[in-house]
Amino acid sequence: MRAWQFEGAGRPISLNEVPEPEPGPGEVVIDVAAAGLCHSDLMYMEVGEETMPFLPMTQGHENAGVISALGDGVEGWSIGDVVGVCSSGVRPPLGMFSHGGFADKLVADARDLARVPEGLDLSLAALATDAGMTSYHAIIKVGGASTGMKVGVIGYGGLGQIGTRAAVLAGAEVHVAETKESAWDLARQAGATDVVRDAAEWAGRGFDLVVDYAGFDTTQKAIDAVARGGTVVQVGLGLPTFTVKTPTLLGRTLVGSLGGTVEDIEEVYDLFVRREIEPAYTEIGFEEIGDGLERLRRNEVTGRLVARLDR
Structure with a gap:
């Protein structure tokens, strides 16, 4: 499968072919449908060689998609469920300390899943898992x-x-x-x-x-x-x-304030569905993720960039 990976300081993110993941106990495999691009991706490209536990690292910590495989012991979820993935601290954060969602598939802990309500666009479902969760948690729950x-x-x-x-x-x-x-x-x-x-x-x-x-x-x-x-x-x-x-x-x-909880994501999902919050975002193709990060670096983005893998 395809994956955009950080390979070392001073090097641009690279599109590589990597093996498809398998779920361990308590984990699921998600076919990624949408992945948000974040300034944190750029920051970790500057310091990641010092902090990431291994390289190359598949980046992308703001993800939504469809469950395609279940590991042993997973309860409450089924193949075909549409989910967002929270980096809540249950497992090492995606895209920084474990492989993330700038890829066709990712592995996530079932405890980090947020159920996407029917009718919510998957770009919004993805950006809610970081841009939504992190901002909401910081200003409402912490502030x-x-x-x-x-x-x-x-x-x-x-x-x-x-x-x-x-x-x-x-x-x-x-x-x-x-x-x-x-x-x-x-x-x-x-x-x-x-x-x-x-x-x-x-x-x-x-x-x-x-x-x-x-x-x-x-x-x-x-x-x-x-x-x-x-x-x-x-x-x-x-x-x-x-x-x-x-x-x-x-x-x-x-x-x-760092991240948030699955509950925060689901509260943001509710605000999105009710159109109380309508964030600005721009969709790009999966192949454009490298260029999209450079647009972020040059401060050319208003709102959020979201890569769509299901189109």
Whole structure:
């Protein structure tokens, strides 16, 4: 079968022929129908040689498809079920520490499966497993966005667009910082109160919560924006390292949020089905994944890129 694999630092992702996987106990094989492309894929291509347990590594951690094989002991799932796959920590994260979904098939732990509701487009089902789950978990479950809160969202990309809308639906007053002005109208349509190019403009504004979905050394700007007693949730991994001024942390909380749960995905699925959240995304072909990652690197993507393998 085909698989897009990271082979080493400084090398572009490569399309290779690899053996088809077999499910172990408690695992399923999924015929991948859709796979989202993420800035985290690029980050791991920079540091993966130091962190990945083996190479080459099939990337792709945002996946949906159809179960085609069951391992021993799998209960509650059947061949033909349509599922999304959550990197919840049950097994090493797909595409980073175990083979992911930039391939015709992938192996997943049955405990990491989310049932895709009837009628939900599989591109949305795929992007909900990371862009949806991670953004929703960070702003709702970790950040606690709710009625009466003044919330900042840094980065209106694949994650930020969903986090913004989720916070608006929760009743928060939401402000967005996004360098790409072509995304500003989308942010306003999602319910953002205002949009700025640089989160530095928020300094001293007394936000209750800022969620940084960018991670391009933007965390200090988030800290400067929140009031004493406020919280900054770090999600984005645009750069492998960045700095903060230690005294500015006093009286404020800085917490990292990684991934989420199957429950988070299914809650996002419900919001998608009810069209409460309608994220922007662009579909590409499987053969375009390498070029798609380069488009991400050049910041040419609005919303999310999703590769479709079933068309």
